[in-house]
Amino acid sequence: MKKVVLIGGGFAGSLIARKLEKHFNVTLIDSKNYFEFTPGILRTIVEPKHLNKIQILHKNYLKKTRIFLGNVNEIGKDYVKVNHQKIKFDYLCICSGSRYKAPIKEQNLIITARATHLRNNYDRLCKANKILIIGGGIVGVELAAEIFTHYPNKEITIVHSKNKLMERNNDKTIKYAEKFLTKKGVKIIYNEKVIDAKENGKIYHTDKNREIKTDLAFLCTGIIPNFEFMKKNFNNRLDEKSHIKINKYLQLEEAENIFVAGDVNSTEVEKTAQNSKIQAKIVVKNLISLEKNKKLKEYEQDRTALVISLGKWDGIFESNKLTFTGIMPGIMKSIIEWKEMAGLRFRR
Ligand SMILES: Cc1cc2nc3c(=O)[nH]c(=O)nc-3n(C[C@H](O)[C@H](O)[C@H](O)COP(=O)(O)OP(=O)(O)OC[C@H]3O[C@@H](n4cnc5c(N)ncnc54)[C@H](O)[C@@H]3O)c2cc1C
Structure with missing residues (x-):
């Protein structure tokens, strides 16, 4: 089985691990050992107990993936370096997300x-x-x-x-x-x-x-991407905001075995969990297609719908020019959170 290494177990990385672990030898390297539903984190400031609802250990929803706790500090065309250890790969998916400056x-x-x-x-x-x-x-x-x-x-x-x-x-x-x-x-x-x-x-x-x-x-x-491991060998693949430049198939330019999904890449779409997941699905498809010598799918940078919560019971749903406000979008956000976490907790 070929080796796939993933950097980051957020929305993009955890989805890719779930989809690929049956077909490849997958290693997920993450600086934390759990997945967290970030959009729910603001509620934990006012309701600390809410945290239990939005976190799950990677080992509790991944079946075959090897989980490696650490911070990747360097990558090459066929290896990553983490905790002074070199891990080789056939394919790499960079999903290291972003932080606030x-x-x-x-x-x-x-x-x-x-x-x-x-x-x-x-x-x-x-x-x-x-x-x-x-x-x-x-x-x-x-x-x-x-x-x-x-x-x-x-x-x-x-x-x-x-x-x-x-x-x-x-x-x-x-x-x-x-x-x-x-x-x-x-x-x-x-x-x-x-x-x-x-x-x-x-x-x-x-x-x-x-x-x-x-x-x-x-x-x-504004956010800044987690890009530091690119500096040694791929510094020229970073744009002016330090996002990782990619081609239309979400591959690192001139390194087709390396894919980049989520907040860390240079796509111009809004940096959201939803867009990270859409990109992760394209990466899964393209990685499998590459392996089978099939045509790759292009990523279309469409504007996606957005739900903004205003406390527990109010919110805004926005899709292109349409906007709905009030209690329904407020509840929608809680339903999205519940669905995402239940999907991981009860994964078969
Ligand atoms: C407060 C807040 C509220 C938000 N609300 C919404 C919302 O309502 N709706 C929405 O769609 N989006 C929302 N977002 C944005 C959304 O959370 C991000 O777009 C999404 O998390 C990006 O997913 P990702 O997989 O790219 O990266 P992340 O979820 O950031 O995951 C990246 C992972 O990589 C790990 N990592 C980073 N560097 C390394 C390294 N060098 N080595 C190993 N691991 C590493 C990190 O620890 C993390 O686990 C919100 C963000 C914030 C901060």
Whole structure:
């Protein structure tokens, strides 16, 4: 059996492992030993018990895959290096996802992509009166909604560098979110960037000289891909934002046995779990086709539907120009989470 190595057990990597483990000798290398439904992580800040619902050990849903805990720090055309060990492969799938960049150096700042950090902050959140959210993209908006739904008396401020929230979404989506937040008393500051933090994370300054005093701050700004293992041999395959450049079949340019799916690649689609899974399915198909000398399938960068939750009982469903709001999209998000996790827990 040929050897397939996967880097990262998030949405893309875990799906590829499940689909390929019957046909190949699969090794999943992940810096954590569990899969986590990241879109549900914001709820764990206000409901720590929710964490049990969104995590599952890789070994509990993978049947034949060899699971290797570690951080890949170098790759070549037929090997990866992890924990000073070299692992050879016939095919490699890079699914290492992304993390948040932290432009502001401050111990007290909570970075929303860091799940472990995030869920340990429940006590701090309970005690805080003033909360600052840096970044008004989808994550910042969902986080503000989660917090005020649970704690309506907390004073929440969002600082956003653009002139509207979630600027890549439809106007109706944006207006609904804005109205939803402001009606509940969330203060939104537009066209300003937070540039530094002082007093152990109690005072922040924006580029327009505004001073914001807060008890707790969350950083919800743009993501950066986990690309560092590319530097030694494939630095020229990174784009200007350090995403891994790929061809239309999701292969690394000039290395057709290496596929790249999810947040880490250079596709222009929104970096979502849904898109990571769509790409993972293409990778599975193409890897099998390559093995059988069949034609590969192109990845079409379509805009996919999006569900944005505004607390447990409200939300927005957006598909192309269509937007639905209210309780149904709110519930939809919980159903998607339940379905994803049940699919892993009860996998036959
Ligand atoms: C707070 C938050 C809310 C979100 N909400 C939504 C939502 O509602 N809907 C939606 O569709 N998307 C949402 N997203 C985006 C979604 O979570 C990501 O697009 C998705 O997780 C990307 O999947 P992935 O498989 O590419 O990478 P990830 O899920 O990031 O997984 C990457 C894996 O690779 C591992 N890894 C990284 N580097 C290495 C290395 N060098 N060696 C070994 N392992 C490594 C990581 O530990 C991780 O396990 C949200 C993201 C955040 C942060």
